[in-house]
Amino acid sequence: xxxxxxxxxxxxxxxxxxxxxxxxxxxxxxxVGLAEDLAQDALVAALEQWPESGVPAKPGAWLMATAxxxxxxxxxxxxxxxxxxxxxxxxMEVQEGQQDGDDLLRLMFISCHPILAPEARVALTLxxxxxxxxxxxxxxxxxxVSTIAQRIVRAKRTLTEARVPFDVPTGPExxxxxxxxxxxxxxxxxxxxxxxxGDDLLRVGLCEDAxxxxxxxxxxxPKEPEVHGLVALMEIQASRSRARVGPSGEMVLLLDQDRxxxxxxxxxRGLASLERAEQLGGALGPYGLQAAIAACHARARTAAxxxxxxxxxxxxxxxxxxxxxxxxxxxxxxxxxxFGPAAGLELVDAIASEPSLRTYHFLPSVRGDLLAKLGRHDxxxxxxxxxxxxxxxxxxxELLLDRAAAxxxxxxxx
Amino acid sequence: MRFLLYTTxxxxxxxxxxxxxxxxxxxxxxxxxxxxxxLLATGGxxxxxxxxxxxxxxLAVTDGPFTETKxxxxxxxxxEVKSREEAIEWAKRFRKIVGDGDSLIxxxxxx
Numbered sequence: 001x002x003x004x005x006x007x008x009x010x011x012x013x014x015x016x017x018x019x020x021x022x023x024x025x026x027x028x029x030x031x032v033g034l035a036e037d038l039a040q041d042a043l044v045a046a047l048e049q050w051p052e053s054g055v056p057a058k059p060g061a062w063l064m065a066t067a068x069x070x071x072x073x074x075x076x077x078x079x080x081x082x083x084x085x086x087x088x089x090x091x092m093e094v095q096e097g098q099q100d101g102d103d104l105l106r107l108m109f110i111s112c113h114p115i116l117a118p119e120a121r122v123a124l125t126l127x128x129x130x131x132x133x134x135x136x137x138x139x140x141x142x143x144x145v146s147t148i149a150q151r152i153v154r155a156k157r158t159l160t161e162a163r164v165p166f167d168v169p170t171g172p173e174x175x176x177x178x179x180x181x182x183x184x185x186x187x188x189x190x191x192x193x194x195x196x197x198g199d200d201l202l203r204v205g206l207c208e209d210a211x212x213x214x215x216x217x218x219x220x221x222p223k224e225p226e227v228h229g230l231v232a233l234m235e236i237q238a239s240r241s242r243a244r245v246g247p248s249g250e251m252v253l254l255l256d257q258d259r260x261x262x263x264x265x266x267x268x269r270g271l272a273s274l275e276r277a278e279q280l281g282g283a284l285g286p287y288g289l290q291a292a293i294a295a296c297h298a299r300a301r302t303a304a305x306x307x308x309x310x311x312x313x314x315x316x317x318x319x320x321x322x323x324x325x326x327x328x329x330x331x332x333x334x335x336x337x338x339f340g341p342a343a344g345l346e347l348v349d350a351i352a353s354e355p356s357l358r359t360y361h362f363l364p365s366v367r368g369d370l371l372a373k374l375g376r377h378d379x380x381x382x383x384x385x386x387x388x389x390x391x392x393x394x395x396x397x398e399l400l401l402d403r404a405a406a407x408x409x410x411x412x413x414x
Numbered sequence: 415m416r417f418l419l420y421t422t423x424x425x426x427x428x429x430x431x432x433x434x435x436x437x438x439x440x441x442x443x444x445x446x447x448x449x450x451x452x453l454l455a456t457g458g459x460x461x462x463x464x465x466x467x468x469x470x471x472x473l474a475v476t477d478g479p480f481t482e483t484k485x486x487x488x489x490x491x492x493x494e495v496k497s498r499e500e501a502i503e504w505a506k507r508f509r510k511i512v513g514d515g516d517s518l519i520x521x522x523x524x525x
Contacts, residue, residue, distance in 0.1 A: 009502070009503065011499060012499035012503040016504075057510070208415075212450075219451070241524075265492075
């Protein structure tokens with residue numbers, strides 16, 4: 001193996017092994033920052049030795065053993081860590097492998113801890129659990145590398161200083177903490193799916209990272225309906241990735257998409273996850289309901305076959321458990337499809353003055369669409385232009401300006 | 415990135431059936447890929463092959479060769495990973511369990 005080849009091979013092993021490695025080390029040293037340093041030490045050792053010796057038969061075990069040796073070296077050098085010495089001795093006795101799953105789940109809870117700001121949770125989770133480098137995270141979020149590096153350093157310091165315990169929360173705390181984990185995964189997915197800025201409508205890599213994290217979580221917490229709900233939602237949304245982007249990179253709206261390009265494998269996986277969420281009993285939570293809405297679209301072979309009345313009912317349920325102006329807006333769209341544009345417009349106008357929607361480009365864009373359907377093209381054009389001025393996404397702006405131009409043509413008497 | 419990993423085996427020679435231990439280890443491995451969040455679909459491949467070939471518009475269908483065995487002689491896994499190197503690493507882990515033979519890796523693109 002030449003060096004670059006060897007490094008790429010080691011990089012692949014690292015992607016597979018590092019979350020488990022960092023999780024196992026965190027259990028031992030009870031400090032995420034120190035655990036990651038030790039894991040990095042092991043990676044450096046691998047990069048030095050493996051190109052010569054070849055990748056060992058059990059690379060994960062090799063990395064763990066090396067990291068533990070580094071831990072002991074550091075303890076000898078650093079008396080401040082003395083108190084950890086005994087713990088490490090005890091924890092090292094624990095049988096390898098048994099704890100992997102539990103540790104990984106604990107690591108997810110820690111890196112999505114509510115003590116951290118949401119963007120810090122996202123960066124730390126991508127770094128520790130999706131094995132992304134700081135550079136990769138920075139590129140995906142279009143921010144400078146130093147910003148992400150700082151975010152991660154601060155997050156680790158905050159966790160250390162607050163002595164956040166490395167455990168799986170129980171009782172009433174579990175729901176709140178789990179919802180924070182789900183939120184982080186969904187934020188990553190959405191950043192990839194509907195990139196909030198920049199030219200690429202999709203940053204596919206982030207969607208795949210989020211899906212992978214979601215699937216891992218579903219294996220670690222199989223009895224949590226909302227975990228399956230979120231996975232279902234992401235699988236079904238991702239099934240449309242290809243159909244959402246036209247030949248020249250423009251955005252294609254759901255009802256105009258070529259359904260033949262929807263990924264049936266992901267749809268099947270999504271519907272299976274949704275079924276699992278439903279089978280676990282109880283009413284669906286916010287992610288399960290959103291997945292159920294996505295499933296209505298996925299099941300319809302043509303746009304005309306869509307069961308809009310059911311979608312309205314699902315939005316009703318969603319609005320009841322998580323009331324928000326954005327959900328009302330989506331509900332209004334479904335109502336317009338089920339019961340006509342006038343009924344939808346009435347609902348939109350009722351929320352038009354919501355402060356939270358003041359700069360939300362979907363509001364004028366939905367309003368424009370309904371006005372156009374009602375033949376009020378002049379008003380529609382103004383709304384599309386307003387929506388275009390509010391979106392940060394270049395592809396979306398293009399689409400909205402096209403619609404404004406189309407309304408303006410309709411409005412011109414011939 | 416999606417990759418198809420597959421093993422077709424050699425259907426011209428009788429092969430020893432897999433030992434219960436190997437079946438168990440393959441099962442564990444499959445479970446590990448599922449828990450790692452990379453496995454999208456998987457299945458076994460039967461022993462007989464039918465080839466449909468178009469030669470200048472002339473279609474020919476060839477069956478076989480058939481063997482007496484009813485065993486699965488191969489399998490496939492559709493995985494979603496970060497890089498080709500990661501797909502290779504997973505294939506190596508699989509190959510270590512099942513022993514001698516070839517596994518093939520091809521990237522899958524969306525239609």
